[in-house]
Amino acid sequence: MRSQSPVQIPRGRPRTFDTEAAVERAMNVFWSRGYHATALPDLLRATKLSRGSLYAAFGDKHSLFLRALDRYIADAIDRMDVEFAPEREPVDGLRAYFAGYVERNSGANGRRGCLLVATAMELAGRDAEVDRRIGSFFRAMEARLVDALSRAKAAGRLADGVEPASAARIIVCFVEGMRVVGKTAPARMISQATVDALLDRFIR
Amino acid sequence: MRSQSPVQIPRGRPRTFDTEAAVERAMNVFWSRGYHATALPDLLRATKLSRGSLYAAFGDKHSLFLRALDRYIADAIDRMDVEFAPEREPVDGLRAYFAGYVERNSGANGRRGCLLVATAMELAGRDAEVDRRIGSFFRAMEARLVDALSRAKAAGRLADGVEPASAARIIVCFVEGMRVVGKTAPARMISQATVDALLDRFIR
DNA sequence: CCAATTTAAGACCATTCGGTCTATATATCT
DNA sequence: AGATATATAGACCGAATGGTCTTAAATTGG
Numbered sequence: 001m002r003s004q005s006p007v008q009i010p011r012g013r014p015r016t017f018d019t020e021a022a023v024e025r026a027m028n029v030f031w032s033r034g035y036h037a038t039a040l041p042d043l044l045r046a047t048k049l050s051r052g053s054l055y056a057a058f059g060d061k062h063s064l065f066l067r068a069l070d071r072y073i074a075d076a077i078d079r080m081d082v083e084f085a086p087e088r089e090p091v092d093g094l095r096a097y098f099a100g101y102v103e104r105n106s107g108a109n110g111r112r113g114c115l116l117v118a119t120a121m122e123l124a125g126r127d128a129e130v131d132r133r134i135g136s137f138f139r140a141m142e143a144r145l146v147d148a149l150s151r152a153k154a155a156g157r158l159a160d161g162v163e164p165a166s167a168a169r170i171i172v173c174f175v176e177g178m179r180v181v182g183k184t185a186p187a188r189m190i191s192q193a194t195v196d197a198l199l200d201r202f203i204r
Numbered sequence: 205m206r207s208q209s210p211v212q213i214p215r216g217r218p219r220t221f222d223t224e225a226a227v228e229r230a231m232n233v234f235w236s237r238g239y240h241a242t243a244l245p246d247l248l249r250a251t252k253l254s255r256g257s258l259y260a261a262f263g264d265k266h267s268l269f270l271r272a273l274d275r276y277i278a279d280a281i282d283r284m285d286v287e288f289a290p291e292r293e294p295v296d297g298l299r300a301y302f303a304g305y306v307e308r309n310s311g312a313n314g315r316r317g318c319l320l321v322a323t324a325m326e327l328a329g330r331d332a333e334v335d336r337r338i339g340s341f342f343r344a345m346e347a348r349l350v351d352a353l354s355r356a357k358a359a360g361r362l363a364d365g366v367e368p369a370s371a372a373r374i375i376v377c378f379v380e381g382m383r384v385v386g387k388t389a390p391a392r393m394i395s396q397a398t399v400d401a402l403l404d405r406f407i408r
Numbered sequence: 409c410c411a412a413t414t415t416a417a418g419a420c421c422a423t424t425c426g427g428t429c430t431a432t433a434t435a436t437c438t
Numbered sequence: 439a440g441a442t443a444t445a446t447a448g449a450c451c452g453a454a455t456g457g458t459c460t461t462a463a464a465t466t467g468g
Contacts, residue, residue, distance in 0.1 A: 041454095138388060219443095
């Protein structure tokens, strides 16, 4: 039985910057500008890293981008897992989920857009690593919606003729479309009324 | 009264290439690659123009892009004006409109994406000319949907409680979201079933 | 102290970027 | 013929690109 961790403790100066914080700062840059429009100096400024440190820690721009995208996706999944938690009323979960999109779509948040949607449009179909991530995110979102809608149906809260599977696919398209239309920064009231009207078609 | 056209007839060699055809070829490149990822050589290859001719005819890359975007938008509006023609049954128009999105979203068409959505995500909020075009397109689309839905309502074809205004906004988000999800190239059958399920919530 | 390692700063690299310009051929007018 | 205009091909430009490397300071463990 090993009592010692097998990882070697390096002897030199330890890393002094927070890798995850750097990924988050990089994510914010890619989020605001997109992949191609983000230049190295933008990332260096945001992460406050030197070129050498950034390349040593992350390899290259593309690898750093994938780390940032993974972080963005993980945050989105975590949010959904709170909203659609099993102990919560599924209809309440749906409302919270939509409320999040209203929030993210209003004013400056909306104008900033969505890293995932922007990446899908900019890189999907030309970058296999991106394809995998985008595809699995949409599947994960759809699965959580199917689950919540199924529970709502079991509780008799779904309107007549609503199928969880097709309703989930409708909702995925709808919320991703909100992120596109959100680039024109619609008023929060309008977004709220729109999601309410959609929910009204599904919920009893 | 003038019997002559006021435009000067130039005396030199006339233009030998088709400007609109060049715009269309450029549009296809921007459509496939996005604005930033499209380099001058890509445009020269596609238009079969020399650098000199391209710059003389269109000014610069950005101006050519706007011409291409205008062309793309005009095509989309023309399509809607056919689908939602006043002499047509509005419900049939809605079905044709959705059928177009199913078509554009399937397989290679879907993977290619949508120039308008890609442009919204890539440039909106950072390019005032783009902002104007994206905003006015969404308004034009919404207005046509409101009109068709209002006529459907007057004909008693709308489900109970469906408001043309909010339904139109829902549909705008939904179809633009289809273009995002379409980057993962969903099966045509799935897209068709999804739009059918949505229409089923609105139409009697 | 010494070896090991990370740090920041920035020089440096080849390549590509969007854009201009020159040279030359071609086509149409008076 | 001569003037005018457009075409192509490609040289050329400065700036910016992503990426590598060197130097020297800093910080740890042995």
